[in-house]
Amino acid sequence: MQIAQVVASRSSCLRRQVGAVLVKNRQILATGYNGVPRGIQHCEERGCLRDQMGIPSGERQELCRGLHAEQNAIIQAAYHGVAVNGAEMFTTLQPCVTCAKTLINAGIVAVHFRGVYPDELSMELFKEAGTRLVRMD
Numbered sequence: 001m002q003i004a005q006v007v008a009s010r011s012s013c014l015r016r017q018v019g020a021v022l023v024k025n026r027q028i029l030a031t032g033y034n035g036v037p038r039g040i041q042h043c044e045e046r047g048c049l050r051d052q053m054g055i056p057s058g059e060r061q062e063l064c065r066g067l068h069a070e071q072n073a074i075i076q077a078a079y080h081g082v083a084v085n086g087a088e089m090f091t092t093l094q095p096c097v098t099c100a101k102t103l104i105n106a107g108i109v110a111v112h113f114r115g116v117y118p119d120e121l122s123m124e125l126f127k128e129a130g131t132r133l134v135r136m137d
Contacts, residue, residue: 001114001136004090007031012042013066015050015057016093020069022077022108024087030080032072036065058118061096070099074106088112094135097122104129112136 008019011033022029036042043049049065061068067075070091077084085107089095093115095103100122103111110132126133 001090001092001112003028003031004092007033008069008092009033011035011069012044014043014048018069018091018093020073020089020091022073022084022087022089024084029082029084029087030073030077032067032069032074032076034066034069034072037067040065058096061098068096068099069093070095070103074102084108093117094119095122095126097125100125100131104131110134 004019004021006019007021008017011017011019012035018034020032022031043065046065050063053063055063070089073089074084087108088110089103089108090112092113094113094117095111096117096119104125108131111126112134114136123133
């Protein structure tokens with residue numbers, strides 16, 4: 001989890017910094033942090049679209065210029081041809097429902113997370129899929 005926290009420090013999100021690490025057999029496969037796609041202006045430069053629109057945390061996630069840390073970790077693995085099926089994720093925040101669906105389909109078997117995110121559906125989907133959830137304080 002300490003590595004995920006360090007990865008989170010690279011985030012350019014103005015609201016919250018999140019880091020994620022994919023691990024299999026005690027080896028790091030990929031990391032990710034929340035931020036905008038390659039070649040897109042950072043929110044630090046352009047401002048936060050969600051703040052400008054008054055959107056509270058946990059709502060209307062599609063109205064954001066950035067990707068979540070979990071998504072970026074999966075994308076980084078795919079970009080470099082690293083298989084993640086059977087891996088575990090360590091993330092500094094409970095995944096949202098979109099990330100939960102992505103992690104389930106990627107074959108992630110366990111999610112270790114620290115902070116709670118206001119998204120009960122993500123937890124329901126993980127449980128239904130048989131993904132092991134480990135809340136770390």
